[in-house]
């Protein structure tokens with residue numbers, strides 16, 4: 001483990017402090033590297049006390065009772081930033097606690113990602129087989145691993161480097177179990193994982209669970225939401241061609257434009273209780289007063305609670321007197337797909353409209369402009385079709401649902417070929433999971449986030 005001159009390094013979960021003691025001894029570190037060594041428990045063993053004394057004599061700050069999953073609210077640390085945060089051999093103690101160890105990793109990543117300086121790194125060392133990456137010398141079934149890349153990706157941390165952990169570089173280091181009481185463990189083929197923040201990682205200000213903002217829904221209702229949700233909405237992914245939803249919207253729009261005239265409208269924002277039928281009713285006045293033969297397309301975000309998340313849809317609305325389903329959706333979409341998280345080869349796929357439309361709604365209305373109609377009756381009908389973009393990404397492009405919101409991947413559309421490549425070193429899955437912040441927000445200040453209707 002090497003640290004550049006000027007680095008500020010936080011060690012968490014130190015057992016008996018023998019690692020930081022070994023690292024800081026014999027002038028292995030540049031003189032302007034700042035170390036802070038911490039451990040979970042306040043009561044430490046005699047061996048730990050000896051090491052703590054040595055560390056303090058070298059001017060190294062030692063803090064006891066630091067929970068690696070709550071660094072961002074720790075009294076001593078919360079206002080500081082670090083270039084590196086290191087957790088060697090995290091473990092909740094006891095056997096067969098794989099799910100708890102995954103949670104420990106997930107919560108540690110969520111908390112530490114808020115404590116990094118720009119370009120900072122989170123470094124985790126795990127025993128062979130635990131991490132679940134293809135390079136691991138000990139291969140285990142994915143379900144039997146701690147899924148370290150996935151846990152990190154939930155905080156927008158991307159795996160950038162993988163190193164062998166060589167304990168012989170740290171003479172005096174004695175790997176200790178939980179509470180330093182259990183006997184040591186085998187770290188002979190251990191791996192050190194180096195993570196960096198992805199391009200979309202939330203900054204600390206945004207991470208503050210109490211920071212909320214108002215957003216306005218399609219019908220003028222206002223809702224007060226956690227900032228991270230507002231930031232998601234503001235990304236306007238459907239208009240961003242470097243994202244999966246952006247490419248899908250463009251694909252559908254282009255396909256429709258081959259047969260009909262379309263107009264791309266602004267984003268609609270609804271809450272999960274809104275029925276599509278009511279949405280059509282709401283827009284009926286607008287649609288009826290439009291004279292031209294146009295199909296209106298809208299990107300739609302549906303705000304969901306428990307956990308907070310956003311569903312992304314594409315809506316197609318029109319007056320039936322001008323169009324019928326067969327004309328609009330006459331041609332299926334044929335495209336080439338190259339999903340680099342699955343394979344290097346491309347393959348072709350045909351998307352049938354009936355399969356990708358997840359809901360259709362119609363509304364009989366009095367025709368406000370009967371003179372334009374080729375029919376003599378004064379009644380018309382409005383139609384609305386909804387496409388669930390996450391479902392389409394999964395079914396159409398073979399992109400996992402939880403990769404949908406990810407930052408940092410490449411989506412390139414070239415003629416009929418869509419190439420998708422996630423940016424993580426080992427792209428097992430890359431998730432934008434908001435539940436961590438949600439529970440922080442709910443437990444710390446229930447009234448901060450309210451659904452107004």
Ligand SMILES: C[S@@+](CC[C@H](N)C(=O)[O-])C[C@H]1O[C@@H](n2cnc3c(N)ncnc32)[C@H](O)[C@@H]1O
Pocket residue numbers: 012013014015016019039040041066067068069087088089090091092093104174175176177178179180
């Ligand atoms: C297997 S030991 C490794 C100790 C030490 N890092 C080493 O390399 O020898 C696991 C360590 O994780 C620590 N730990 C478990 N949960 C923690 C938490 N929430 N915050 C900080 N440390 C934690 C335990 O106290 C224990 O010292």
